[in-house]
Amino acid sequence: MTIWSDYNPVRITSGPGAIDRLFLLDPPVITGNRILMVTSAGFTARGVTEKIEEKARKAGLENPIRVFDGVTANPELDFLDRMTITLRREGISGIIALGGGSALDTAKIFSVALSSDLEIPLDMVLRQKQPHVWKNHIPIVAIPTTAGTGAEVTPFATVWDSRNKKKYSVSGERVYPDHALLDPELTLTLPPKETLYTGLDAISHALESLWNKNRTPVSEALALKALTLANKALPAIINQPDSLYYREMMQQAALMAGLAISRTRTAIAHAISYPVTMRFGVPHGLACSFTLPGLIKHYTHALDHGPIKTVMHETLKTVEELNLENEMATYIGEENLSEYIEEMFHPDRIGNYSGILTDDDISRLVLFKTEK
Numbered sequence: 001m002t003i004w005s006d007y008n009p010v011r012i013t014s015g016p017g018a019i020d021r022l023f024l025l026d027p028p029v030i031t032g033n034r035i036l037m038v039t040s041a042g043f044t045a046r047g048v049t050e051k052i053e054e055k056a057r058k059a060g061l062e063n064p065i066r067v068f069d070g071v072t073a074n075p076e077l078d079f080l081d082r083m084t085i086t087l088r089r090e091g092i093s094g095i096i097a098l099g100g101g102s103a104l105d106t107a108k109i110f111s112v113a114l115s116s117d118l119e120i121p122l123d124m125v126l127r128q129k130q131p132h133v134w135k136n137h138i139p140i141v142a143i144p145t146t147a148g149t150g151a152e153v154t155p156f157a158t159v160w161d162s163r164n165k166k167k168y169s170v171s172g173e174r175v176y177p178d179h180a181l182l183d184p185e186l187t188l189t190l191p192p193k194e195t196l197y198t199g200l201d202a203i204s205h206a207l208e209s210l211w212n213k214n215r216t217p218v219s220e221a222l223a224l225k226a227l228t229l230a231n232k233a234l235p236a237i238i239n240q241p242d243s244l245y246y247r248e249m250m251q252q253a254a255l256m257a258g259l260a261i262s263r264t265r266t267a268i269a270h271a272i273s274y275p276v277t278m279r280f281g282v283p284h285g286l287a288c289s290f291t292l293p294g295l296i297k298h299y300t301h302a303l304d305h306g307p308i309k310t311v312m313h314e315t316l317k318t319v320e321e322l323n324l325e326n327e328m329a330t331y332i333g334e335e336n337l338s339e340y341i342e343e344m345f346h347p348d349r350i351g352n353y354s355g356i357l358t359d360d361d362i363s364r365l366v367l368f369k370t371e372k
């Protein structure tokens with residue numbers, strides 16, 4: 001037996017219509033006189049931003065919300081630093097994050113970067129490797145609109161530096177959102193591809209925390225439950241995208257998988273994914289799951305019979321039926337991904353995998369065949 005401990009400080013409010021509680025949270029998170037809303041342009045176009053502004057007016061917020069709807073997929077380091085410098089002048093007192101993983105990550109970064117005393121925070125900490133602990137934090141409510149990333153409950157955020165072909169992680173105690181507000185109705189309009197890819201991300205998170213060296217009894221319970229729910233919900237949503245019942249089930253699966261990786265962090269499938277996203281633009285959820293069939297087979301081969309093996313085999317069936325090789329073929333043609341193995345070997349990720357893999361094993365994992 002080893003000694004383990006457990007911690008996650010994020011309060012959670014969940015259920016259909018939960019968005020109406022945004023300004024009624026207990027304890028309140030959105031206080032002060034300058035609230036920033038971080039989202040992407042699509043939510044403004046669809047009128048969601050305006051609805052939240054209206055709720056703020058009704059709740060008696062002193063000033064109109066400052067909307068930043070410039071979030072794009074895979075947030076870039078230099079852009080985040082530039083926005084930080086601009087937003088610092090505005091005295092932001094609270095942050096509402098609404099959107100997928102990139103919106104939530106952007107908001108989490110603003111939360112610590114805006115309140116840090118570093119002039120150009122991400123460049124100094126991530127690129128120049130200046131030793132730094134994020135000590136301050138602007139309170140943040142995270143409202144996920146996809147069911148996958150779990151970013152609403154994790155203490156890390158991904159930052160991309162496409163100029164230098166690098167990916168970084170902003171992490172630490174202060175990076176956790178204060179409150180996660182989960183409303184499955186917000187996921188009903190998620191397009192089919194995003195539903196599939198973000199759902200796969202959740203499955204990947206649950207598996208990664210199960211075959212993780214940092215696994216604890218708590219992370220294991222969360223991940224097992226996440227997989228049981230996702231194996232049922234994801235195939236069901238693909239056929240019935242309007243089902244609030246399955247949308248809610250998938251959202252819970254993603255939340256539990258997020259809670260699991262908040263304890264263990266991710267592992268090999270994510271290590272492999274980053275160069276694949278950086279170099280070929282493969283969406284995160286697909287990039288971190290096309291290797292899952294091979295990895296499940298590799299990991300369960302030596303595993304004793306029990307609930308983990310059973311649920312992993314069920315997950316293998318779920319993932320195999322989704323034909324991820326064909327999904328990958330829309331992004332990658334003849335290129336040989338094994339050329340990037342060195343970039344995939346990120347010790348703080350791949351080192352979390354509790355199985356043993358050689359370079360040859362990884363070359364085989366990243367080789368995918370397409371149906372001709």
Ligand SMILES: [Zn+2]
Nearest residue numbers: 201205284288
């Ligand atoms: Zn992920």
